Amino acid sequence: xxxxxxxxxxxxxxxxxxxxxxxxxxxxxxxxxxxxxxxxxxxxxxxxxxxxxxxxxxxxxxxxxxxxxxxxxxxxxxxxxxxxxxxxxxxxxxxxxxxxxxxxxxxxxxxxxxxxxxxxxxxxxxxxxxxxxxxxxxxxxxxxxxxxxxxxxxxxxxxxxxxxxxxxxxxxxxxxxxxxxxxxxxxxxxxxxxxxxxxxxxxxxxxxxxxxxxxxxxxxxxxxxxxxxxxxxxxxxxxxxxxxxxxxxxxxxxxxxxxxxxxxxxxxxxxxxxxxxxxxxx
Numbered sequence: 001x002x003x004x005x006x007x008x009x010x011x012x013x014x015x016x017x018x019x020x021x022x023x024x025x026x027x028x029x030x031x032x033x034x035x036x037x038x039x040x041x042x043x044x045x046x047x048x049x050x051x052x053x054x055x056x057x058x059x060x061x062x063x064x065x066x067x068x069x070x071x072x073x074x075x076x077x078x079x080x081x082x083x084x085x086x087x088x089x090x091x092x093x094x095x096x097x098x099x100x101x102x103x104x105x106x107x108x109x110x111x112x113x114x115x116x117x118x119x120x121x122x123x124x125x126x127x128x129x130x131x132x133x134x135x136x137x138x139x140x141x142x143x144x145x146x147x148x149x150x151x152x153x154x155x156x157x158x159x160x161x162x163x164x165x166x167x168x169x170x171x172x173x174x175x176x177x178x179x180x181x182x183x184x185x186x187x188x189x190x191x192x193x194x195x196x197x198x199x200x201x202x203x204x205x206x207x208x209x210x211x212x213x214x215x216x217x218x219x220x221x222x223x224x225x226x227x228x229x230x231x232x233x234x235x236x237x238x239x240x241x242x243x244x245x246x247x248x249x250x251x252x253x254x255x256x257x258x259x260x261x262x263x264x265x266x267x268x269x270x271x272x273x274x275x276x277x278x279x280x281x282x
Contacts, residue, residue: 042115043108059147059172063187063196064092070185070200071143071168073098080141082133082148082156087113087126089145094122102128103136139163147172161224165205165263166247175199179224182246204245205263213268215257227252 067089073079079093084102086109093100094117104110113128129136134155138144144160144167146153153176160169161179173195175181181199188196208222216233220240227243231254243252248263253275261270 043112057147057195059088060187060196061088061092062189063172063198064089066185066187067145067170067172067198068093068096068098068143070198071145071170073143073168077142078140079143079145080138082138082144082146084113084128085109087116087128090126090128091117091120091122094125095120097125099125100127101138101141102126103131103133103138104128105130105132142167144169145172146170148174150174150177153177161203163203165203165245167203169201169203171199171201173197176201182225202247205248205250207245207250207263207268211268215272231255 068079071077071079073093073096075097077098079090079098079100081089081100081102084090084104087102090100090102090113102110102113104113107130110128110130114123117123117126117128139162141163144163146156146169148156148171153171153174157176157179160167160176175184176199179201181201184197184199186197202225204222204225206222207220207227209220211218211220213231216231218229218231220227220229220243222245225245227240227245227250229240229243231238231240236255238254241253244250245263250259250261250263250268250270252259256275257272258275259270259272261268
């Protein structure tokens with residue numbers, strides 16, 4: 001079991017920010033806890049050890065659990081963890097019956113992850129590969145997890161935005177700049193006093209451009225999950241208001257109508273209904 005003080009974590013953060021190194025994601029209090037004991041001579045990672053893009057800093061197990069909960073990960077999903085360290089997130093997903101893959105640059109960590117998975121009885125649903133997260137294909141994920149510094153998150157952002165709309169993304173501690181999260185949590189407690197937050201996004205469909213709909217011409221501008229633009233009918237032009245994407249789902253208001261639809265490639269289908277507008281009585 002690894003342990004560390006608050007001052008040690010602050011020092012590690014300062015080192016990482018100064019050098020451009022990111023954090024590797026994994027657990028403060030595991031794994032493993034069950035199964036065979038560690039054999040003499042087995043590789044054991046050290047907090048703060050350097051890697052290609054990361055230093056290894058543990059993540060509390062409670063936050064690993066909450067990150068998977070944020071993503072709503074179920075047995076229908078495929079979880080991919082970028083910078084999977086000792087395999088905690090992948091193993092936790094597998095113990096929930098979810099297929100999961102860890103991408104880790106350090107081959108010793110990959111081997112350790114496989115041993116940890118075997119000890120936890122999770123080999124059937126997990127896979128660990130040695131690879132560079134900027135060169136390895138992770139497009140098959142329906143849930144993507146990571147613990148990287150903002151500069152690396154932003155470097156990965158275009159690749160993530162090209163993933164299938166609806167893919168859920170959870171990042172430990174660091175955001176993605178201008179791409180606002182759907183929401184965030186703070187998991188600070190007695191077991192986690194630093195770097196306890198997590199951010200959640202849903203990859204939006206691409207809708208920018210001109211669409212022909214029954215009511216007229218819909219011209220949309222898009223900034224991540226936010227949508228603006230106009231709806232032009234034969235008689236009038238309406239400004240798009242409250243436009244938002246949640247994966248493939250789109251909603252917006254034009255005039256006195258609320259539109260709700262689903263985007264599938266170059267096709268958009270949906271419904272509309274009147275917007276309720278209250279008036280104040282005199």
